[in-house]
Amino acid sequence: MFDVNIDRSEPTPLHDQVASEIRRAIAEGEAGPRERLPLAKDLAAILGVNKNTVLRAMHILRDEGLVEFSRGRGITVTGTPERGVVVTRVRDMIEFARRQGYRPDEVIQMIESLG
Amino acid sequence: MASVTADNPVTLLQVQASGPSTAGPDPQALFEEARRRRRRRQWWICLISAGVLMVTTVAVAVVWSSGQPPRSSIKSSSTDSATSPLPAEMVVWTDHFQVEVVSSRDGHRIRTLASSVAENRGNPTLSASRSHIVYFDNAFNQAGVPSERIMSVPLSGGSLTAVARGRNPAVSPNGLFLAYISDSDLAFTAQAILVRDLRTGSTRQFVGQSPEVDLRSLSWSPDSRSLSFTAVPPWQPGQTPKAVSWILDTQGPSNLLSASRPIPLRSGITWAGYRTSTQGMGVVNQQGGTELVGLDPRTGRVVKHLGLLRETLATANGYDGTEGTVVSDPSGRYLILAANGTGSGRLYRFTVGAAVPARVTDRVLRAAWVP
Numbered sequence: 364m365f366d367v368n369i370d371r372s373e374p375t376p377l378h379d380q381v382a383s384e385i386r387r388a389i390a391e392g393e394a395g396p397r398e399r400l401p402l403a404k405d406l407a408a409i410l411g412v413n414k415n416t417v418l419r420a421m422h423i424l425r426d427e428g429l430v431e432f433s434r435g436r437g438i439t440v441t442g443t444p445e446r447g448v449v450v451t452r453v454r455d456m457i458e459f460a461r462r463q464g465y466r467p468d469e470v471i472q473m474i475e476s477l478g
Numbered sequence: 479m480a481s482v483t484a485d486n487p488v489t490l491l492q493v494q495a496s497g498p499s500t501a502g503p504d505p506q507a508l509f510e511e512a513r514r515r516r517r518r519r520q521w522w523i524c525l526i527s528a529g530v531l532m533v534t535t536v537a538v539a540v541v542w543s544s545g546q547p548p549r550s551s552i553k554s555s556s557t558d559s560a561t562s563p564l565p566a567e568m569v570v571w572t573d574h575f576q577v578e579v580v581s582s583r584d585g586h587r588i589r590t591l592a593s594s595v596a597e598n599r600g601n602p603t604l605s606a607s608r609s610h611i612v613y614f615d616n617a618f619n620q621a622g623v624p625s626e627r628i629m630s631v632p633l634s635g636g637s638l639t640a641v642a643r644g645r646n647p648a649v650s651p652n653g654l655f656l657a658y659i660s661d662s663d664l665a666f667t668a669q670a671i672l673v674r675d676l677r678t679g680s681t682r683q684f685v686g687q688s689p690e691v692d693l694r695s696l697s698w699s700p701d702s703r704s705l706s707f708t709a710v711p712p713w714q715p716g717q718t719p720k721a722v723s724w725i726l727d728t729q730g731p732s733n734l735l736s737a738s739r740p741i742p743l744r745s746g747i748t749w750a751g752y753r754t755s756t757q758g759m760g761v762v763n764q765q766g767g768t769e770l771v772g773l774d775p776r777t778g779r780v781v782k783h784l785g786l787l788r789e790t791l792a793t794a795n796g797y798d799g800t801e802g803t804v805v806s807d808p809s810g811r812y813l814i815l816a817a818n819g820t821g822s823g824r825l826y827r828f829t830v831g832a833a834v835p836a837r838v839t840d841r842v843l844r845a846a847w848v849p
Contacts, residue, residue, distance in 0.1 A: 384508060393509040401512030409511050 369410050377412055382420035390444040400438045562809035569611050570845040571602040573823055577613050585839025591631045592638055602844040605649045609633055612647040626661045646694060650702035657705050659693050669693045671707060673728050684726060686735045697751030703729055706751060723749035725775060742778040750804040759804050785828035787835055807847040814845045
């Protein structure tokens with residue numbers, strides 16, 4: 364039986380915890396690239412959360428480039444956890460730069476000048 | 479295992495670097511557990527579907543066996559007289575040796591036409607025209623010898639008249655001809671079918687080939703030209719004679735029955751006379767019931783399901799088992815079936831297309847529609 368790691372008492376939102384669980388499962392090789400993920404309702408039943416919470420977590424993972432939604436094929440793995448980490452870091456950096464007064468295109472220029 | 483969150487991607491990488499667990503089943507295989515749940519759900523759906531299918535099948539079988547006729551693969555004909563009214567009266571031969579006119583609906587007696595008919599139980603056959611009833615009688619004569627006679631009595635009642643020596647009378651639908659089979663008490667000659675023109679009194683004789691062949695079951699086609707009959711070969715020890723039904727053209731050139739055309743029937747189907755000008759009737763005794771079917775007289779092919787009686791037809795009057803048993807009204811919509819041989823005679827009325835036949839009375843051996 365799956366050991367649920369979701370903790371409702373934690374300050375971290377539930378959908379972030381669920382996203383972490385799914386991310387971890389992909390990182391452990393439970394689903395490889397282009398492989399279909401189980402149904403959200405099954406994941407929700409195991410994790411003890413609402414199906415919409417799982418879907419919200421899936422949207423986060425999609426924004427990270429880790430999974431892809433496609434009509435008829437459900438949710439499939441597209442990226443790797445490493446790429447997901449980089450995407451997260453880039454998103455944090457864009458947010459940090461915005462707070463410092465830089466637009467995203469200026470950040471891109473900086474990255475290109477560094478590369 | 480520690481909780482992994484999106485806020486801690488380094489931990490995530492560390493987890494990945496450790497690779498999938500190989501030490502036995504992973505208690506945290508999230509996707510595997512989810513897929514297992516789905517497979518279990520699908521298995522339950524299959525199981526429940528199979529259960530529902532089985533229950534439905536059993537329910538349909540129960541309904542079917544409790545009186546609904548089997549769905550026949552034979553299409554119904556749109557040419558049936560679906561609106562023809564039920565003839566009000568029928569004439570019957572009762573199990574008390576009487577010829578009576580009775581109600582077609584409930585079998586109650588309207589009037590008695592003849593009594594003490596054929597007390598030594600010849601084949602109870604009778605036929606009706608618009609004005610008269612003809613019936614078979616084999617009462618003993620004064621010398622104590624049974625004599626086969628065909629008697630006639632007005633439909634409204636009246637005196638009896640002996641019209642011929644013979645049996646199996648059948649009046650043509652147009653009322654112009656009387657067909658019957660020659661008296662078997664005569665010299666040992668081949669039996670013949672005689673057709674009398676009731677206008678002129680002249681009689682045409684169609685002679686069979688062998689004196690050992692027994693003729694029976696006369697039925698006129700609605701156009702009053704063709705006559706079907708059944709020939710039963712002599713009984714042989716250990717064998718059941720195979721009856722063959724034929725169609726005789728009463729206006730054809732030959733006076734020999736051998737010129738008739740056999741009806742090529744499939745095994746298990748017994749010819750039971752004409753229904754319409756293009757269709758005959760057949761009896762199929764099958765497990766759990768007796769089915770009436772429409773037959774193509776030329777090919778013997780079953781072309782229509784007419785009705786189903788949920789009891790096996792038992793007859794006591796011959797090998798073919800249908801002599802005068804099934805009679806169609808002129809429209810072809812209403813059929814009489816006299817299920818004889820189970821003690822008292824049961825009379826059923828079929829309406830073609832109806833689910834179950836109506837049981838009219840229990841005291842009748844044979845019947846005919848009054849046109």
